[in-house]
Amino acid sequence: MPSQRKALAVVLAAGEGTRMKSDRPKVLHQVAGRSMLAHVLAAVAVAGVESVAVVVGPGRNDVRDEALRLAPHARVFVQAERLGTAHAVLAAREAIADGCDDLLVLFADTPLVTGATILALRAALAEGAGVAALGFAAADPFGYGRLLQDDSGRLLAIREEKDASDAERAVRLCNAGLMAIDGGSALDWLGRIGAANAKGEFYLTDVIEIARDAGRTAQVVRAEETEVLGVNDRIQLAQAEAVAQNRLRRAAMAAGVTMVAPETVFLCADTAFGRDVLIEPHVVIGPGVSIADGAVIHAFSHLEGASVGAGATIGPYARLRPGARLAEKAKVGNFVEIKNANVATGAKVNHLTYIGDADIGANANIGAGTITCNYDGFFKYRTEIGENAFIGSNSALVAPVKIGAGAYVGSGSVVTKNVAADALVVARGRQMEKAGWAASFRAAQAAKKAAK
Numbered sequence: 001m002p003s004q005r006k007a008l009a010v011v012l013a014a015g016e017g018t019r020m021k022s023d024r025p026k027v028l029h030q031v032a033g034r035s036m037l038a039h040v041l042a043a044v045a046v047a048g049v050e051s052v053a054v055v056v057g058p059g060r061n062d063v064r065d066e067a068l069r070l071a072p073h074a075r076v077f078v079q080a081e082r083l084g085t086a087h088a089v090l091a092a093r094e095a096i097a098d099g100c101d102d103l104l105v106l107f108a109d110t111p112l113v114t115g116a117t118i119l120a121l122r123a124a125l126a127e128g129a130g131v132a133a134l135g136f137a138a139a140d141p142f143g144y145g146r147l148l149q150d151d152s153g154r155l156l157a158i159r160e161e162k163d164a165s166d167a168e169r170a171v172r173l174c175n176a177g178l179m180a181i182d183g184g185s186a187l188d189w190l191g192r193i194g195a196a197n198a199k200g201e202f203y204l205t206d207v208i209e210i211a212r213d214a215g216r217t218a219q220v221v222r223a224e225e226t227e228v229l230g231v232n233d234r235i236q237l238a239q240a241e242a243v244a245q246n247r248l249r250r251a252a253m254a255a256g257v258t259m260v261a262p263e264t265v266f267l268c269a270d271t272a273f274g275r276d277v278l279i280e281p282h283v284v285i286g287p288g289v290s291i292a293d294g295a296v297i298h299a300f301s302h303l304e305g306a307s308v309g310a311g312a313t314i315g316p317y318a319r320l321r322p323g324a325r326l327a328e329k330a331k332v333g334n335f336v337e338i339k340n341a342n343v344a345t346g347a348k349v350n351h352l353t354y355i356g357d358a359d360i361g362a363n364a365n366i367g368a369g370t371i372t373c374n375y376d377g378f379f380k381y382r383t384e385i386g387e388n389a390f391i392g393s394n395s396a397l398v399a400p401v402k403i404g405a406g407a408y409v410g411s412g413s414v415v416t417k418n419v420a421a422d423a424l425v426v427a428r429g430r431q432m433e434k435a436g437w438a439a440s441f442r443a444a445q446a447a448k449k450a451a452k
């Protein structure tokens, strides 16, 4: 169905978001590691919508840039004045005039709507409806438009809270705000909407009665309240986050990831998992992480911008920062931080270590407390450690520096020069011992004290 029908999505992102109390525009606040706008654009893509228009507020180049980053072919329109949802849709008049079968209206502050729901709205148009509105049974309908239906469930009108009679306010089926409108009639219908209502705004919801007056039917597509949660403040942002996290956890588990305590694991919308990954409790995964088959992430680890190879083990209490790339069967243990570094197959970095801007060869062993000194306050430098090298505990590798394959670094070394393959380097104070020194020191000091 959608493959033959041409669709245009108009995403409304011109809200001021005052209640967020933020310097950042509301729709750029993040849920599961990506902006709310990005979530909506992703759902639009899933629903096979080929044309996208984003309506932004005046001077909102940041919102425009985010839209174009995610949907380079989108057209961005500015709604100069905030005069209501229909007025906002008409800001994209030029895009609508290009013609489409399905005109979809989405709100960028309603980030959890799925591609499947957008497809259901499109299906209603394909079946002949002139308009389809997304409805939900609200736990507390206050503030929402009510969906007024006839006895056979056909949609008659949407009444805004402020314009509703007491009887209409008693209706629990509410308007989520999202709609699909017959593309061929949309400009005509939207153009007829006036602002003679309690708020003096151009209400998109008036399109229902206008379509019916034109002899077309209006249909309700239902969604769960959690899916159509609109975000107006940071409390609702956290509610949306909770819903998104639950979805991501369930999807991961359904795809073969074991989570011992899923409610304590935090994921991002782009987290990629292989099969038979095990995630222990209290793991936080930020954007840009992939974890391959059979890897184990032990408790209390934090990963961001990292890739974890098959069969690798991480943590407990490990931190993988952006650019950490671990090959198969690599091991990263407790209190280890890895940033912008490649850890090759089977290499071990097991305890209390910082590895930054480095390449660690296959099967190398990095002892406890090793630090790559990668920064001089101005620039970053790389450390290269060859395969099978052994770095003794508590060593500082002052970059730029290379440790050859198979070389040994003695514990406690501060290595400032390159080390040849298979060499031993010891770069620490030489050990000396004076027989009996401590005993004679104690005797002399005790005598001094007694004489006072």
Ligand code: UD1
Pocket (backbone or CB within 6 Å): 012, 013, 014, 015, 016, 055, 079, 081, 082, 083, 084, 085, 086, 087, 088, 107, 108, 109, 143, 144, 145, 146, 158, 160, 174, 175, 176, 177, 202, 203, 204, 205, 230
């Ligand atoms: C709207 C619906 C209401 C529905 C509710 C769901 C209308 C008239 N009412 O009401 O039936 O129950 O959503 O949350 O559509 N926007 C603009 N420019 C504008 C006005 C709005 O871009 O001039 C955007 C907002 O940023 C927001 C969306 O449109 O993303 C909805 O606007 P909002 O003012 O929140 O509508 P509600 O009054 O909540």
Ligand code: CA
Pocket (backbone or CB within 6 Å): 230, 232
């Ligand atoms: Ca709203």
